[in-house]
Amino acid sequence: MADVIGQLSPSGTHSIVVADAVTGEVLEGSHPNKELPPASVAKIFTASYALRNLGAQWRFKTQLIASSTVVKQGILQGDLTLVGGGDPALDTNGLAQLLIGLRAQGIKGISGRFMVYGGSLPYQRVLDRDQPDYVGYNPSISGLNLNFNRVFFEWKRKGTDYGITLSAKTSGYKPIIEGIEVKPIERDTPTYKYAQSGGVERWSVARGDLGGGGNRWLPVRDPARYAGEVLQILGKNFEVALPGVQVRKTAPIGHVLAEDHSQALAKTVQSMLKFSNNLMAETIGLTSSIERAAKPRSVADSAAVMSRWLVANYAADSIQMVDHSGLREDSRVSARDMAKVLQGIGWDGGIRGLLKPVELRNQNWKKAPIKGADIVAKTGTLNFTSALSGYMETPRGRQLVFAIFTVDLKQRAKIPKSQRDRAPGAPGWARRSRIMQHQLLARWARMY
Secondary structure, eight states, X not given: OHHHHHHHOOSSEEEEEEEETTTOOEEEEESTTOEEOOGGGHHHHHHXXXXXXXXXXXXXXXXXXXXXXXXXXXXXSSOEEEEOOOOXXXXXXXXXXXXXXXXXXXXXXXXXXXXXXXXXXXXXXXXOTTSOTTOTTSOOBOSSOOGGGEEEEEEEEETTEEEEEEEOOOSSOOOBOOSEEEEEEOOSSOSEXXXXXXXXXXXXXXXXXXXXXXXXXXXXXXXXXXXXXXXHHHHHHTTOBOOOEEEOSSOOOSEEEEEEEOOOHHHHHHHHHHHTOHHHHHHHHHHHHHHTTOOOSSHHHHHHHHHHHHHXXXXXXXXXXXXXSSOSTTOBEEHHHHHHHHHHHOTTSSSGGGSEEOOOBOTTSOBOOOTTOEEEEEEEEETTEEEEEEEEEOTTOOEEEEEEEEEOHHHHHTSOGGGTTSOTTHHHHHHHHHHHHHHHHHHHHHHO
């Protein structure tokens, strides 16, 4: 193994382990106990934590709760609150289903206030303050999330100006949003800049970077209010008139008039792993901690609870997570502890089947499959940080677990915040790390 690492390892340091999946015996390792950032490989921890504490059939729910059930001439007498239950995959279509539920009861409007409540999970404006404000992978977290807390920004040049549309676009609906603004201005950098005032989220964008037209998703930093505005706008489609949205700080007491359920947790976890979705990881992790009566006040609080649970349940020496997604660089785990968790979960423990197949490649990054080798894994990538961990069945039928972590923290520290979504030198470094990972996997497939 030393020859592969010596030839292909990128700059920085590493922690590598391959172990027998049945006995836990370490077969090969290099710096196996060195604690490094796991990046998105951490989502394996979150998956196990959630499935064990919530159960595979757990479903998030989003509700419309009324202060009264009295309806006079189609008008609900009292207040109506949109209550989030932490669903990370709630979208505009889900809100439409709630309105369909109201219409089925003959409700066309309300006499009182229309409110939103997102306090079932602690609010966090961003996951990582060291990341740029405009990147979608650094979302806000709330108990009421919508469209992964993103708004769809479209622009097209019209003479010397731009036509701009912001929408909560999904497959079935495209409500136009007014509570968020984007204004092109003359400046060189940064491309995007964010501010919030008077209940309105305001983005400015460098006019010279817009070109003739385009589109992208922008993060939403006030997700509960955003969800309320979308429900209000959608109400017009269903002839349900709702007044302006208000944000409430306490959970309502009343009557559930309509309810939307997420898919079963096993499917949500599978999507989290497949798309490496950070918002899913954080809401799933927070909900799991709350179910354990931990009462976390932040993502970091909940991640600490999860870390202690992992150490206790999988005989790990030290796992120190500061989030559930792996986005922040100050989480720490060794390859040895990662392998212990995988081995402890078990070959048939419910995680292996949710991971993506790995198609082996050679040093020129061309497909180089090994007949009879079956490999599934979770990848993790941050700037100058790369990780791969999972399960392998070799052509001889031996079952293995593995973890490969590489990181160059000195190079990471040199990156300005404004360049962290496209850091110079990071793609080439990551490619070298991936090549090494695949050559190690090929070695283990042949050797064992």
